[in-house]
Amino acid sequence: MTVLPVLPSAAVACCSPVTAGVLDDSQAEALARMFKALGDPNRVKLLSIIAASEGQEACVCDLTEPVGLTQPTVSHHMKLLVEAGLVAREQRGRWAYFSIVPGVLDSLAGALSPR
Amino acid sequence: MTVLPVLPSAAVACCSPVTAGVLDDSQAEALARMFKALGDPNRVKLLSIIAASEGQEACVCDLTEPVGLTQPTVSHHMKLLVEAGLVAREQRGRWAYFSIVPGVLDSLAGALSPR
DNA sequence: GTGACGCATCGACGTTCGTCAATATCATTC
DNA sequence: GAATGATATTGACGAACGTCGATGCGTCAC
Numbered sequence A, B: 001m002t003v004l005p006v007l008p009s010a011a012v013a014c015c016s017p018v019t020a021g022v023l024d025d026s027q028a029e030a031l032a033r034m035f036k037a038l039g040d041p042n043r044v045k046l047l048s049i050i051a052a053s054e055g056q057e058a059c060v061c062d063l064t065e066p067v068g069l070t071q072p073t074v075s076h077h078m079k080l081l082v083e084a085g086l087v088a089r090e091q092r093g094r095w096a097y098f099s100i101v102p103g104v105l106d107s108l109a110g111a112l113s114p115r
Numbered sequence C: 001g002t003g004a005c006g007c008a009t010c011g012a013c014g015t016t017c018g019t020c021a022a023t024a025t026c027a028t029t030c
Numbered sequence D: 001g002a003a004t005g006a007t008a009t010t011g012a013c014g015a016a017c018g019t020c021g022a023t024g025c026g027t028c029a030c
Helices: A025-037 A041-052 A060-067 A071-083 A104-112 B025-037 B041-052 B060-067 B071-083 B104-112
Strands: A057-059 A087-092 A095-100 B057-059 B087-092 B095-100
Touching: A025 A071, A025 A104, A025 B025, A025 B041, A041 A057, A041 A060, A041 A071, A041 A095, A041 B025, A057 A060, A060 A071, A060 A095, A071 A087, A071 A095, A104 B104, B025 B071, B025 B104, B041 B057, B041 B060, B041 B071, B041 B095, B057 B060, B060 B071, B060 B095, B071 B087, B071 B095
Parallel strands: none
Antiparallel strands: A057 A095, A087 A095, B057 B095, B087 B095
16 A cells, blocks of 8 residues: 555556666666666565465464564565555554565566567 | 686576565575666766677776776776676777677576566 | 876865664554 | 553664775786
């Protein structure tokens, strides 16, 4: 529910192919923002854990042990992933469920190698 | 000529899909290393400039003006891209030519969205 | 060999990042 | 409403990053 619209319009601006013409500043920034979010091993791992979970969602309690980090640290990484638009956060009762924003990874992949 | 083998074997280790099972530490680190290299707007732009150049190669002198950075700074960013295995550096006479390592972007894209 | 040129390295700087312990917030249960 | 449990926020710390000016190192032309 709380996909922060950090990118003005992710579907449009996020995915100008890197290999098709020189990117302008905003395109390069939008891409770099998402790649930077993926630039930490723990965040990559967190993302894969979510993707591998049944229902493609997980709460912090499921994430804290596999990466071997403190709960606040995991919470911090998840915030970054949400702010980057890669992950969505949904509060259900006491738990916060995180899921990968549909299509984002495909869009990013498309920016790296069109079709 | 100087593709640093920062990744033990890039073609094998670099591209375990993020969405297919939990990544182990080395897989996550290998991916994060490349994504981190893409986590700066100027480096994304540099990459796109190289890709857009004829022959898919460029020297620092071609790169310094479009990004509006100093020559040492561009040189530093290029070093990071080379160390990440994304770009190859070839010295020809006085000039150093940079080109995107063939297949790397496709592999990275494959790690984000298999197929 | 002397000069000019292209690029890398070095040293420094302010900024951002990753991490934790401590604490706050919010929803549930009693 | 008090207690409990799951997350988020704060504050602090060292490490890493992005940038620049100054300098060093090959290469080419004369």
